[in-house]
Amino acid sequence: MDTLPGLEETAARILEARRVLVITGAGISADSGLPTYRGFGGLYNDELTEDGMPIEVALSGEVMRRDPAITWKHLARIEATCRGARPNAAHEVIAALQERVPTTVLTQNIDGFHRRAGSRDLIEIHGDLFELDCTHCGHHETVADYSQLTVLPPPCPHCLGHLRPRVVLFGEALPRAAIQRLEAVMQEGYDVVFSIGTTSVFPYIAQPFAIAGETGALAIEVNPGDTAVSRHADLRWRSGAAEALTRLWRALGERGN
Structure with a gap:
């Protein structure tokens, strides 16, 4: 040794x-x-996503605001790499x-x-992938994993907004x-x-x-x-x-x- x-x-x-x-x-x-990737991009081997954009764009604050379903899709894939790990x-x-x-x-x-x-x-x-905030009313909740999120982006239970993870996206x-x-x-x-x-x-x-x-x-x-x-x-x-x-x-x- x-x-x-x-x-x-x-x-x-x-x-x-x-x-x-x-x-x-x-x-x-x-x-x-x-995985020991640098940031998020290593999961995608620097290739474009199926949305036709670099992963750094898909996981940006701008896309989260404009089309949150795209960002959430890739965040869910990242969460899947953590699921069950300790x-x-x-x-x-x-x-x-x-x-x-x-x-x-x-x-x-x-x-x-x-x-x-x-x-x-x-x-x-x-930030933390499992701390979720409403983008409108500020509602906060913690989830053990994303298996309970049946709709992406998940709707806020208190208003017409949607939740997002408390993580720093590209450009934020x-x-x-x-x-x-x-x-x-x-x-x-x-x-x-x-x-x-x-x-x-x-x-x-x-x-x-x-x-x-x-x-x-x-x-x-x-x-x-x-x-x-x-x-x-x-x-x-x-x-x-x-x-x-x-x-x-x-x-x-x-x-x-």
């Missing part, structure tokens, strides 16, 4: 940290059986870590696994509350930062990791391949997320509180 460089050092730094920041992408859900050991370790050390999770994932695993200080920067702004929380965490500072299973192509995902060297934070990347932030990592764990974090949790347990 390959070693994880600096594992003991990382465990020691975590236990002494004022705050830990964990940044996650699609790769953390790979052990749950989800949080894995990586999600569970991160949630457990929050019980020992102040830990903030910044995730791009819309699968809701961090929340289901028990994470609380959670910044879902791209990031949620203000999430940005404000991320800015607060960066201002308060953190002593250890992880980048797990993400290519870090978005600046708001890359920056918190890239500036670690300027603030003295220990930066650990967990990813089998090279990414946009690999050069900023103090330690690179070329491993799957579940294996790496399980071994980290074991190292933390050996050190105690």
Whole structure:
């Protein structure tokens, strides 16, 4: 079994940290059986959809407003990749870590696994596929999956509007509350930062990791391949997320509180 460089050092730094920041992408859900595509487009291999448009257009805020049935059709396909899947050991370790050390999770994932695993200080920067809002009256509801949605787009039970998932579609702004929380965490500072299973192509995902060297934070990347932030990592764990974090949790347990 390959070693994880600096594992003991990382465990020691975590236990002494004022705050830990964990940044996650699609790769953390790979052990749950989800595809490690970048954004939505990987499901379509960069080909046009049957609607004659790139998937980034079909999954845009503009098309959701103009022809929501198209956007909902593709969102339902994405949801189908999550159906029946569960949080894995990586999600569970991160949630457990929050019980020992102040830990903030910044995730791009819309699968809701961090929340289901028990994470609380959670910044879902791209939203949650299972939180639905009415586009007219603001009605909100949570669904376990989309099997109960017999009509797409699903009608609002309180008005003539329709529901949409609380996710950031292409061309839409990031949620203000999430940005404000991320800015607060960066201002308060953190002593250890992880980048797990993400290519870090978005600046708001890359920056918190890239500036670690300027603030003295220990930066650990967990990813089998090279990414946009690999050069900023103090330690690179070329491993799957579940294996790496399980071994980290074991190292933390050996050190105690």
